[in-house]
Amino acid sequence: MRRLGRSREYELTALPERLRHWHAPRANRWECLQVTRGRLDIQWLGEDGIAALELGAGSTRWIAPGTRWRVDGGNADAAFVLEIHADDATAAAAPQPLRAALLDDATCLTAADGPTLEHLLRTLARGSHCLLRTPFDPTAQVGAAIEAGAGTLAWHPLERTAHEHVALLVCAAQPIGLLEYLGRDHAVIEAALAGALHGDTQRMRWLRNVLARHLFIEERLLFPPYLAAGGREGWVRGLCNEHGHLRRDLARLDDAATRRRFLLLLDGHDEKEEQLVYPDILARTQAEQARLAVEVMGLGLVTDTAASNAAACAQGNMTGPLASSP
Numbered sequence: 001m002r003r004l005g006r007s008r009e010y011e012l013t014a015l016p017e018r019l020r021h022w023h024a025p026r027a028n029r030w031e032c033l034q035v036t037r038g039r040l041d042i043q044w045l046g047e048d049g050i051a052a053l054e055l056g057a058g059s060t061r062w063i064a065p066g067t068r069w070r071v072d073g074g075n076a077d078a079a080f081v082l083e084i085h086a087d088d089a090t091a092a093a094a095p096q097p098l099r100a101a102l103l104d105d106a107t108c109l110t111a112a113d114g115p116t117l118e119h120l121l122r123t124l125a126r127g128s129h130c131l132l133r134t135p136f137d138p139t140a141q142v143g144a145a146i147e148a149g150a151g152t153l154a155w156h157p158l159e160r161t162a163h164e165h166v167a168l169l170v171c172a173a174q175p176i177g178l179l180e181y182l183g184r185d186h187a188v189i190e191a192a193l194a195g196a197l198h199g200d201t202q203r204m205r206w207l208r209n210v211l212a213r214h215l216f217i218e219e220r221l222l223f224p225p226y227l228a229a230g231g232r233e234g235w236v237r238g239l240c241n242e243h244g245h246l247r248r249d250l251a252r253l254d255d256a257a258t259r260r261r262f263l264l265l266l267d268g269h270d271e272k273e274e275q276l277v278y279p280d281i282l283a284r285t286q287a288e289q290a291r292l293a294v295e296v297m298g299l300g301l302v303t304d305t306a307a308s309n310a311a312a313c314a315q316g317n318m319t320g321p322l323a324s325s326p
């Protein structure tokens with residue numbers, strides 16, 4: 001393990017906003033957090049929802065690559081040091097095991113009809129997630145449950161065939177905000193990608209579907225109100241440009257060079273969005289946030305036509321050279 005750059009000291013009273021939001025060390029980076037004064041409360045996203053930890057003065061915590069964490073509070077006088085370390089043993093372009101496990105570990109639950117699904121949605125344990133299989137389209141029913149819920153229910157639709165609909169259903173221990181949901185959606189994309197790279201054709205189909213839906217969410221549901229609220233056009237243009245590269249490379253993942261480019265681009269893209277862009281989107285669209293959250297979190301799979309319309313729309317609106325990518 002090799003330390004990169006210098007140690008950075010932080011005080012809770014003057015904390016950069018990004019440390020209060022979910023963020024994660026990059027693919028081959030570890031963060032070392034040492035509390036130097038007071039008590040610091042941190043949270044991280046485990047497979048079963050949010051886990052919390054109180055760290056006293058003198059304690060040290062290593063945060064693994066890909067682990068989403070944030071500072072949640074602590075004593076007013078709390079202070080800590082954060083260091084970034086490079087893990088030379090981890091390939092920069094490999095999806096993280098923690099994220100890959102998201103789909104592998106999910107329990108499979110089948111709801112044969114509407115009443116069974118309704119019961120399942122009502123009784124899903126807090127802090128659990130499952131692969132929901134239904135022989136009918138559950139979008140309207142799940143969307144209504146998400147809207148009626150207290151913000152703890154979310155889903156990530158994965159596949160729709162003539163006989164079956166499959167989705168990852170999450171019932172978090174605490175309400176899931178839009179920012180956290182989008183971070184989870186990145187994790188689902190990476191989990192599907194991990195399976196696809198091992199030759200799993202089902203995971204490859206899931207990857208295509210979740211990525212198409214995710215890009216649709218950003219290009220059609222989030223970027224327009226963000227730009228209307230004075231958001232940074234250069235950032236959006238840069239992200240839409242990268243979406244174009246991701247869409248193109250997705251079709252050629254069997255080529256080693258393309259695969260490496262896709263993995264590196266996706267990693268950096270997701271990190272930029274989670275650390276810079278999403279927090280800015282949320283800050284500028286505060287008034288619409290409840291509506292946006294329901295719309296995004298309840299969205300079903302998007303059709304190929306809708307996704308390509310979104311791509312065309314993004315390219316049409318964002319012509320010209322990249323101005324200022326985040």
Ligand SMILES: [Fe+2]
Nearest residue numbers: 218239269273
């Ligand atoms: Fe994006």
Ligand SMILES: [Fe+2]
Nearest residue numbers: 214218270273
């Ligand atoms: Fe994204």
